[in-house]
Amino acid sequence: MSTSDRLLLFLHIGFAIFTLGPLTAATMSTPRYIRNRNVTVVRYLHRTTQIYGLATLGIFLFGLALAKGDLAEIWLTVSMTLFVVALALLLIIERDQRKAAHLLEVAAAEEGRAAVPARPAAARTAEGAEKTETAQAPPAPASGAEIAQVERGRLAAMSGVVSLIWLTILVLMVWNG
Template structure:
């Protein structure tokens, strides 16, 4: 093996180690944060998927250069085909991550628009203010009666987030699992035949 081949192999393995791990972790943890309704983390995971997904092309390119145009070996052709299938699935996962984040943001804006805080007239004092005005000790704030909401808050986005992007969450969970299995099959093919 020549020095240039060793360098290509080193780059191929290095890209595989440093891109596939974070990419797999980002895609497989996405359904949890969709369920929790955490849009900030979901946007971060989406960006991570975009960056590391693009970086995985380095694995493919360095592997292609290592093959030197010899595609007669079945395991090599199978590995490259599986890699392309994994990249297509990752594009679908990335699209679903963006769509889920958009749906959760829309639901949060809708919940914020429907949340109304009842205002009190300026001339009606709050309980503590009335007691302080009379010189008495203010007591603890009154609790709402049993079965009655304090401000009749709408259903929180977090409680409904499991319903909001359920299709995307399921599709991401399945496809990220399939992509992880594809990475393992490619690894077995490379180690077994390499």
């Protein structure tokens, strides 16, 4: 293996480690914050999904450069196909996160309250002893209908499927690489 191949392998593995972890954490934790009606965190997770989803293209590009014409091998073709399927599912996940954030904002406006009290960190630390709950939105009322229930279910299911796809690709890479 040449030095350039080692560099490509290092970049391929580095991109996989530093993009798939945060991406998977963001997509899999979104349903919890939708259930808690925390618009701020849902928007943050949506943005995280966008950024790291785009960065995963580096994994694909470095892997493609590393393959260098060995694309006739079935495990490489299967891995690339699964990767494209995962990217398509990530587009649906991103859409559902955006829609859920919008629905949560609309519901908060209809209830006549702010989605989540937003105060700068300096103001929170200046008050010291006062307990604030800016990290969590108020719990959903028990009698009200669930907001973004369809999106929450779809996000939970598809983020699990995407995680399984990443694991399958990892097994193919380790088994045949």
